Amino acid sequence: MSSCIALIVAAGSGQRFGAEQPKQYLDLAGQPVLRRTVEAFRRHPKVSAVRVVINPAFRDLYDAAVAGLDLPEPVAGGASRQDSVRNGLEALADSAPGLVLIHDAARPLIDSDTINAVIAALDTHPAALAAVPVADTLKRGDDGLVAGTVDRSGLWRAQTPQGFRFPAILAAHRDAAGLELTDDAAVAERAGLPVALVPAREENFKVTTPDDLTRATRALDSALSDIRTGSGFDVHRFAEGDHVTLCGVRVPHTQRLDGHSDADVGLHALTDAILGALCAGDIGSHFPPSDPQWRGADSALFLKHAAELVTARGGRIAHVDVTIICERPKVGPHREAMTARVADILGMPVDRVSVKATTTERLGFTGRGEGIAAQAMATIRLPG
Template sequence: MKEKQPTVALVLAGGQGTRAGVGLPKQYRNLAGKPLLRWSLETLCRHQKIDHVKVVIRPNDEPLYRDVTAGLQLMEPVYGGETRYESARNGVQSLKELAPGIILIHDGARPFITPTLLDQLISSLTSRVAVVPGIQIIDAVKKVDNGLVEQAVDLSNLWRIQTPQAFQFDAIFSAYQLVSEHNFRDDAGVAQHSGITVNVIEGLEENIKITIPRDFEKASKIMAEERLQIHVVTGFDAHKFGLGDHVTLCGIKIPCSHGLIGHSDADVALHALVDALLSGIDGGDIGQHFPSNEEKWRNRASDEFLSYTMKLVNENSVKINHIDMTVICNEPRISEFRDAMRNKLSQLVNVSKKRISIKGTTTDGLGFTGRGEGIAVQATVTMVVDNEQ
């Protein structure tokens, strides 16, 4: 039985990146906490259908390369040439003895490849020889000379071609053996020049190539959007009425014909909020942190619970974007104390009052709140979570 041929990713990182401005070659510069090159290498190394990853580098960059790829399972690098074409050819030829079945050739300056895109490229090669990702151009394109528009360009068949570009290895290896004076800009051009049919699948808008300084800014914004996600969490609490002449809601003492029964100050609003916040950081619930059977919490102000919880929230690099609180009761009338409650809550969680909504409602006589037996609160919190933490 014929042994399965491996799938290899060849990453081109042999350029000087002069258009990216002064400093290190762009592939070794920092992007959102990692060297640019490492972003794509980590994705390729983790992919279950890719057996080997090899990088083409400049000889003078080898110390840099060793530093930024520390800990990654990579083949020994190969030195590139003066042009992208020469570097890709050197890389492809260096894999002759390994004889892979499939090769993915990728520009190391494209950090946003995804496992899904890699899957699509590899699976497409079951019936094709060459497959590349691309995005159809939809913006108006003009031919311009010396700052003047000469003519419009027909966009009906124009695509922006990206990498990785996937090939049956034997086919692209043979294509690179042909002598050519063309300085091909990508491997699809080499394949097509040798007579190989190149197929295009839908690429990714975010799969940009870092070329000039502002591309680093654009990439950083994309990274931030991917890292930061919105989570919506809820908390609920209820306390029954007992003796007293006031209730405490959001740290505000509010006159009432009854008090609320609780182990602490029975601030049902802050308790619901604490529960929501703990849910958002996978921190359990309020009962785990402040058990009602522990004497030290008796009669304690619930803003202490909130202060403790906010410390945990901040330690987890989570930010509160919005708080929505619904107080369910027949009395007191929440509308009369809403602003005071919002002001106090704004101080406690360090969130603008504009991002805090508090409203009161009744259940039209239904349930224990409808019978005037107590107060319930539903707290909904929108949180911005850093997925890398």
């Protein structure tokens, strides 16, 4: 079978969206839009590689969005989408793939069946595009009034991916340089290439406005219908020292917490809460205190591990809540930093992280100042 490379076009500035950064780098249910798009093609068995076309001005955002994915060097885009695609195709010329799929970064909900169908259509056609038949009645407008009804029979709404036999689309793009064609299928049409229509899904819409991003989030959540809640609890006694670590933040104090790692009761309780929601044991079964490699370890490692287990199951963490129980030190002045740190470790929005504190009215071991306790709750969503 000919090699097939997916070319993801992510060089736009997203000005219509109105955000502080391009829409392809915005968060979508815990991951950047671009990352979700890239991963949809990376995990497809018939796609041999993924290459991304970007605006170099946003290289830092790109690197953060695809961190850990081991992608080839991105291609610098051009002044228009057509220029960007041509640059991407030229960058693939040396590898000369048999097929190329060109896809908008802002279509993160592309499904495996549609990718399959576009690739299959290239067995018999030099070009193919995913599209949806027009179902609504179409009106032509003039000065705010209806000027006529348009016959919708035979009309389709073009999506991506648009697939091509590589040599043909590269030649077509080179010949169309400088023109303002609306998509790559139009470039192929101009070159006289027959373009097959491949029925796609409404869910493969393009994220263009904030409402679209909300719609995409809801679509992803609807697929994660197995909603689970886990709880965690941890205690550490005081020992001689000059600070404690709570929810990843160093807090000055007249004592420290005694433990095999950094004794962060907040992160330990939260790690157990996530593991509990997964029915995946407890923190000790994953990081035994008898193992010397965890002596003095940053508890963020434990929490990240629990979060990665959720991701590996195809799920995401929806909300976490941590309560620190102690008389001293005062948590209030550090609460905002703790919330931000937990959100950063878990890679989730700060408005889905709660950190708070309470006392036991000087009752019990925490009331006597002998140590600190923490309890946590975590809500996760897994595929149903």
